[in-house]
Amino acid sequence: MQSFELNKSDIQRVKQALEADDEALIALLSEYHASEIAILFETLSQEARERIINILPLEIASEVISEMNVEIHPEKILNNLTPDKRTEIVEEMDYDDAADIISLLSEERQDEILEELDAEDASTIRNLLTYDEDTAGGLMNSQVLKVNSGLTKKEALEEIIRLSEEIEEFYTINVVDNYNHLVGIVSLKDILKSKHSVHIRELVKDDFVFVKANTDQEEVAKLLSQYNLTSIPVVDDEMHLLGRITFDDVMDVLQEENTEDMLKISGVSEDEELSGNWKEAVKSRLPWLILNLGTAFLAASVIRHFEPTLGQIPILAGYMAMIAGMGGNAATQALAVTVRRISLNDLTDSQAYSTVLKEFMVGMINGAVNGFIVFLFALLYDANPMLGFVIFSAMTGNLIIAGVAGSSIPLVLKRIGIDPAIASSIIITTFTDVFGFLLLLGLASELLL
Amino acid sequence: MQSFELNKSDIQRVKQALEADDEALIALLSEYHASEIAILFETLSQEARERIINILPLEIASEVISEMNVEIHPEKILNNLTPDKRTEIVEEMDYDDAADIISLLSEERQDEILEELDAEDASTIRNLLTYDEDTAGGLMNSQVLKVNSGLTKKEALEEIIRLSEEIEEFYTINVVDNYNHLVGIVSLKDILKSKHSVHIRELVKDDFVFVKANTDQEEVAKLLSQYNLTSIPVVDDEMHLLGRITFDDVMDVLQEENTEDMLKISGVSEDEELSGNWKEAVKSRLPWLILNLGTAFLAASVIRHFEPTLGQIPILAGYMAMIAGMGGNAATQALAVTVRRISLNDLTDSQAYSTVLKEFMVGMINGAVNGFIVFLFALLYDANPMLGFVIFSAMTGNLIIAGVAGSSIPLVLKRIGIDPAIASSIIITTFTDVFGFLLLLGLASELLL
Structure with missing residues (x-):
């Protein structure tokens, strides 16, 4: 059996069957595993989902709802069922799955639904609802052997x-x-x-x-x-x-935590839903971009300070963009390696120290190699060896700063108890922008004017 | 029981016990689970590791070697054991673990070690060695119920x-x-x-x-x-x-694949070992930085093209850095969300289309908001509304390009069968640099001169 991937023919077949009567639809769906139907749901309308849940055998229906991606709102289906059907389906569910889905509804609605259940089930689910969803209590199933x-x-x-x-x-x-x-x-x-x-x-x-x-x-x-x-x-x-x-609950947690890390490091709020709409995405990302804008004003003010230098040597503007861009990317590299390493293993002080030292070395060498290439370009194209030397130095210096900032900031955050992934590329690139401009324009003012 | 985290007192105690005789050392180590000893090994010398393996009970010793992080080279320990001890330890191991570790040695050495084993074990391990390590065959255990x-x-x-x-x-x-x-x-x-x-x-x-x-x-x-x-x-x-x-093998695979995605998206080769030394890190990252330098020359050539404009309006240089930096960060946000979404779920054509559309909207709104802030600044600080309008337009345009490029490039790569995570921030920021400069300087030349 191959892993289930949504393909057009599956979707086509289900959509055709939706036009037909319930019997044909059930016959087709019986070919699919509940978790596959849950994936198919992502391409169907809310109406179609509710119709399918109503005609599926109880056991399959409750499993489909449990397996549905929260982003397509399993709680809406539960909410719209008839009270009898809902009670039957919730009673078929594992308690932890039932609690997870019911927790997505308003508190009044939760109470109404729980009152439909028998007293024991209701009190078990009520208990599970008291735990924070990110804790063992929120994750556990109270049915235990x-x-x-x-x-x-x-x-x-x-x-x-x-x-x-x-x-x-x-x-x-x-x-x-x-x-x-x-x-x-x-x-x-x-x-x-x-x-x-x-x-x-x-x-x-x-x-x-x-x-x-x-x-x-x-x-x-x-x-x-x-x-x-x-x-x-x-x-x-x-x-x-x-x-x-x-273990299957934990695999989901691992994927969730990995998603959070990947988003945070890229300057996206950890709770942005991957398939959310544009409004949610704006809400999640705009604050980070405004923060970045604030730091960009800082970088721009460095440039303004050196306006006279730029006015006299206008070709510096192109090199400036180059050094800032390279610094940002080198910092992102060091950041990704360090954040991922911290999230897989805790580092001792001496391991933390040697990580920063390593990134210093990497920055120096990568900076020198790239700086040398640009030096050659400045020599051949602009025929200005001193300009080449200034660029070489700024590139090397900025890539050292990139490596040291990209590794030490997440390590320090971890030490003081803050999630290291918050040290996103947005924070890190501020360092490389500001220092890159300072180095290039400062050295140019000293050596080229 | 808490999850085992290396702490100074554990390391201290083990290091002290290493000074003492074998008996005291064994007594101390018996407090730890094999997987904990494997983690402790990361802070010990090769000599200490080999001594401990030699005195641990066979069952524990083989489990410690199986659990060791490959980055601290379990195969070296195996290699340095006496042939008798090695045979005993390998026979205690699960076949898949034995094959994984033996595969790290040279082929001649593999043959020598396999010849020490009994014929059946040797042939089972030899069989496992024929499978590619990234496949089910490389992952499986041939001991099956x-x-x-x-x-x-x-x-x-x-x-x-x-x-x-x-x-x-x-x-x-x-x-x-x-x-x-x-x-x-x-x-x-x-x-x-x-x-x-x-x-x-x-x-x-x-x-x-x-x-x-x-x-x-x-x-x-x-x-x-x-x-x-x-x-x-x-x-x-x-x-x-x-x-x-x-499932436990698969949890390791999930973590490994997540690490690869996070590194690739940040422009780091997927096979850079997180705790590798600086030489390996340079080898893994320098090619990506040189690629970035190539694209940075492209961005710089856009700036050179507009040198006369910059010469006449030098304050553009600061805004230029701002627009490029914001574009790079917005593109990284869209990229992270899209790559992660693809790696968790396959998207249908219509889902792909609506993802790009969503990122277009997000880029437009985030661009307009940030553009408006900079517009106000240009108005109040530089007293130049037309300059403000140029910056507003360039910011909005560049963030739209950032969103569209950050989402569509990984989607297209996936469609043509290339790993979408290769669309690293390095590739994406080229787009936003080049287009950001083009928009700002092009508009400025038209409207401000």
Whole structure:
């Protein structure tokens, strides 16, 4: 099977089937996995989505809504269903998915929908809604496979098989005492391999990884990935078992955090939706551009200061643009490498120090090579070796500043507890613009006039 | 348990223990998980690493080597072990990890090490070495949990428990026929839930996801994440079962691919190691900077062309830098959003079209707002409304070009089969530099002289 990619023929077929009756539509959709239908939804109208959800089997319908990209608003579909249908679909959903989608509605609407559910489901979802969505509590599913440590192998297996009707996946089994305190974990493998007479408490692994409900989701993702876990239990401050987070939730978190880093480093607000409309995009990017404009005035004021020099040596204007542009790009390179490195691993002080030193060296060499090329050009084209020397020096100096600023700013931010990706290319290019102009025009004033 | 972060006291303690005898060192290290020791290794000398590997229990030692960051060269440790120790450690490793590390050595050395192993292990690893490391074959583990479809429930459970001695994790069980053709999958849950008399072939799910050995690893990651799988079977062209890829391998692939995207978009070669030395960094970045220098000459030639205009209106030089800088940053914003969107989802033609249209709108509005601020400045500070109008127009025009180029170039690249992230900020800022200068200086020549 190939990974599902939207192609024209799929969309064409579904759109044709939408013209036909429900039976033909269902027959066609039965060829697709729920997650594929969720992707197809991105190209369909809201009306078509609602019609499909209404005729799909309950189990598939609830999975499609759970898998829908939040950018195409799964909560709208839920909102527009009849109360009975909605209750049926929400009851089919995993609690964490239900809570995620319901949380997108207004508080009054949330209450109305929760009141339609049975009391236990409603209170579980209400509980999940209290956690911040970026924490372990917001990510966890409260349906968790757990057995009491006092059970025998036979009793535990029966309990596991019974629970597995409700819980889709069961990788690791959590072991609790009579007060629902998490005492350890046990693998199904170890239960199966053990003798018949054994009690679960004899099999328990008490050296295991868990998280508190308020742990940041990025931290959860790091733990799961570092220890190669399929799931991780979530507890409260008294070690009561609250839920578990599975690897598939964490893969989504990883992609989300990577998106945030990539956007932030490019001067885009982390919460801009990739497929959002132009109004959202303007709201997300305009503040950064205005900040950039402020710093651009600074760079322009350097140029104004040296206006007499520029007036006497007008060819400097072209070289000026060249040195600023090169500095900006070299700084972006150093920034991307450093931010990515910090987000994958924490650096010790000595690693941080040697990173900045490395970028100094890289800036010096890349600056000298590029500076030499421009020097040759100035020599041959403008027949002015001293001008060449000024440009060579400014290029080298600016690329050193680019490397040092591009690496040290995110490192310092991380040290003082600020997200290093905020050191976007916008902030960094200010340095290289201002210093590039200062170096070139300052040296030119000294040496060429 | 908190995620393991290198901190000074851990490093200090290990370094002190390195001064002491082996016994004290082992006692200290027994507090750490193998993946934590692998991280600690990043701050230790090669000599210390080899000493620790030699005294750790075999199982831990092989896991530490498997978990080591390739940037600190696990293959060097393997290379320097005594042949007996090396054989023991390699035999403890998963085949895929052993193949990954051995592949880093020279071919002659690979042969020497493989000859030390027993014939079956050697031939399995040799087979894995033939696959490209970026494909499913290069990623898979050939130790795979499989049962014959003809077994009864009881026989299958016995077989699974027997195999589970060798195979660390078993999530999904592959079902094969007598010729090792993959016929489907079955979950342990379904086996446990079934009646005693059942045969595996009655439980098999034949609608399942698998990949060919030559499938690209990014594709494998997408499949696992889209269908929320813990593992995916790998087959050859005749559907023979070759191995399986588990979710933890895929998490590493996701991080790797995200790193590549982030580096490429910033004009850094995708294979620059984040913690590499300055020589590698120069090699990776200098070609991109020289390419940028080439395009900077183009931008500079536009300025030279308008030298007379600049000579008459020298204050244009400052505004010039401003418009080019703003254009570069706006283009980087559009680029980051578009590249990230493409890498998470494929876009239909109409989605691509509306993306470019959106960026046109965003560019126009952000350009007009920032242009208006500069217009006010020109009016108040330079007392020149026509100059303000020229700057307003150039800013708006350049930000429109930034948005359109930043979104359409990666989309076109994707369409013609080239990695869209190659449309780095370096390529994009050329557009905004050249057009920014052309617009500002061209308009100024027409309207201000």
